[in-house]
Amino acid sequence: MNQVQKWGVYEVTLRGPSEGNPFVEQSVEGTFTSEHERVTAAGFYDGDGVYRIRFMPSFEGQYHYRVSATFPSERLEGEFTVIPPGSTNHGPVRTRGFHFEYADGTPYFPLGTTAYVWHLQGASTQQTTLEELRKGYFNKIRFCVMPKHYLYNLHEPSSYPYEGSAAPFEATFSGNFYTLMGVQPGNHFDFERFNPAHFQHLEQCVQQLADMGIEADIIMMHAYDRWGFSQMTASQDALYFRYLLARLSAYRNVWWSLANEYDLLRGKTIADWERLAEIVLAHDPYHHLRSIHNCFAMYDYTRPWITHCSIQRQDVYKCAEYTDEYRIRYGKPVVLDEIAYEGDIDQGWGNISGEELVRRYWESALRGGYATHGETFDRPDGILWWSHGGVLHGESPARIRFLHDILCQTPGVGLRRMQASWDEVAATAETLGDSGYYLYYYGFNRPCRRTFSLPEGNTFAVEVIDTWDMTITDAGQHQGSFTIELPRKQYMAIRIRKIPPHHA
């Protein structure tokens, strides 16, 4: 059965030298050819004298591959068959205008979450995380390749990306604030010798997510580091990027986030990020989605290599409300990858209510963008979803899944903001013509009723949506001007859909 699904991972394994430093001294690549495409993909050394080349086919049918290596090898070419994708395999996600869709044309609405190092926790926490994710609250998860050293996450990771040893670390406290001192002395890692087990596990996690239909928004670099991984040389960074790209590019659900809070990596300049972006462009033959995430200063999201904005809020009070402005400014899909988390920790970025987080999701959705979840409850077990995964305790995940259901019922690939009254946010389908689909959202306002004036001659089905209680109530069929009663609560929406004439 030398076959693989379209958008699956086809892997060629070779044996080769293990002496010296194969990570830098050896290289392999494969060229994969079919009637419809010809892709050259770099391979990587996976330890123990094993080299692998991975390939994601984008077409069905017969493929031929030819391998070249810096060492003699017997398996230099071969054939395989690409079969149709399975029912849950829609291919990689691409942008479509201000929105996203899978390669097979299925719309994709990124309602993601954040769990930075869920895969570097103990096995049982990881298992719990996967069980939570299986509930379908989110279809994207942001997480890091490198371990994390930050508030609430000062323990050692389950593995390191490099060979070496970590210096013992003891958290020091000042009040309830950890003293975070940056890269610590006494760490001994060889930044030219990867730990294949670290990446094998990462790949396993990515595959598990793919199996659940969840996109892996891979954070390639971040500043929360005491081991030195954020302060490597330019050539070490490049080696790392090429290694990661060779290993992961063939996974259809991968997105590349060059950095979390790029501007906190004080040693790197914009030129450094642009150089790293060039490496991604050159070494990901499938052109997975690419972005970079800010702390203070926005990255210039108009840069051509960036497929979509990955924005952290700039204001305590307003964030999702800027979504439509970001669309205009950057001309690309807007994903708000950090807009404060549901929780109750002492940090202002991690203690908003579920209601407020869900409101931000709706505000961004109706403006034609997308928000990202995170959860940070101060708990006796010290496990915070945003960092470790584990169990979700908040009230927002179920409401986020409900919003996803609503989005899946829109015509087309997504919403765009529509002109409406100053005191409501209204959206219609992102199409050129009139889709006959209108969605109104009232946020923290509590109108007792609203009046609509729609084009005469059509009949509209109206529903009242309680975005918090997750109910959809039939409010009848209407024409022209009509009034819809509302329950005088916050977080209500009204959905209006034109009924095709023969159904009215």
Add this chain to the structure above:
Amino acid sequence: MNQVQKWGVYEVTLRGPSEGNPFVEQSVEGTFTSEHERVTAAGFYDGDGVYRIRFMPSFEGQYHYRVSATFPSERLEGEFTVIPPGSTNHGPVRTRGFHFEYADGTPYFPLGTTAYVWHLQGASTQQTTLEELRKGYFNKIRFCVMPKHYLYNLHEPSSYPYEGSAAPFEATFSGNFYTLMGVQPGNHFDFERFNPAHFQHLEQCVQQLADMGIEADIIMMHAYDRWGFSQMTASQDALYFRYLLARLSAYRNVWWSLANEYDLLRGKTIADWERLAEIVLAHDPYHHLRSIHNCFAMYDYTRPWITHCSIQRQDVYKCAEYTDEYRIRYGKPVVLDEIAYEGDIDQGWGNISGEELVRRYWESALRGGYATHGETFDRPDGILWWSHGGVLHGESPARIRFLHDILCQTPGVGLRRMQASWDEVAATAETLGDSGYYLYYYGFNRPCRRTFSLPEGNTFAVEVIDTWDMTITDAGQHQGSFTIELPRKQYMAIRIRKIPPHHA
């Protein structure tokens, strides 16, 4: 007993001609002299051949007055005694830097409300309004001289400011939106002949408010009009202003709001407003507080005649959060006289929650400004506090009174924003030196705890304030760096006060 309290109203009454149009053909004025001041005040015709001149003395002691009139009169001069003010009489409110105080030096924190035409409703509604106001929720009320024609208030007022007759009016509906058509045909009012009863009642209301310690923020003009009062000629406007100023200036609790939403009076230019401001300056000998309130475009609050900003919010999501920016921009006290009302009507300006309104009060207070209440519940009786007064149904008034209690416990005349973490709003007393008073507010954030680092060598008394449940909980005495536990709820504050060394 020819005597009056300092800051009371001393009134001289004369009989004079009633033939012709005394409002324009006659004039009276009085000059009031004591050891400390000499004030010339215009009088006014009060109907039925009665002319009055009112005077508010600012000093105790013996006064002499001399009257001049365009008609022969017997009472041309007299004497009276000004006695000390009563215990609840603190004099008119003045600005002090970015804040306010009464003339006797008592700090005044304007936490006001809005009930535009409460005094033009039926007697029982007016009585109910006064009973509500007596509960001490507010110490300022914004209301209009002229009747109001607007959503929820389309009935005829209990009186008109001019002689004449109103055209019958029937509200027409389009869905649940009233069709508001501006000035209607068929109204016949003589804009040069006032209705003294209208103003006598207004004065009675102002006096009732004074007796309760409530400032009367008198809206001189507004656009919600079907009778023509908003579209008079420049000379008619001037006549009206002078008449109002002559009648009301002697009441210590009067503030002059030249207009509500000045920019909706489309027929008036900035030059018109500036001319009207000149009239106020010339005809109010006591220099009551003066401002003007916007709808869309801010008035230039740096204009010298303006004593304080009277601002309507410019954004659905942020308003009170701009208070400190307004202070910098305008260099004057900031009163946010319209930031949406607690309620559930169909209009976005009138359906926020009590929690959200109270949050806006706190956000403005800690930034060194002040917010104003209004209430708009859609009710079967059609009585909305914001327009009619009546019974308060909302949850915010008690919390506003609680905030007032907190403000009264600050040292000095008010708060100013203090540098703090990005995720909290902090205030200290508006003094040059360190007052040892610090107030922190967390709004919709829900921190489980917060850590403070205060100057060593002092002891601080710390309290946790639940701004919604209106509790103040002792959190002990602390020095240096310390952590305060919080109940993981929204709308919490922490108050820290330095304990004098001999008390610690």
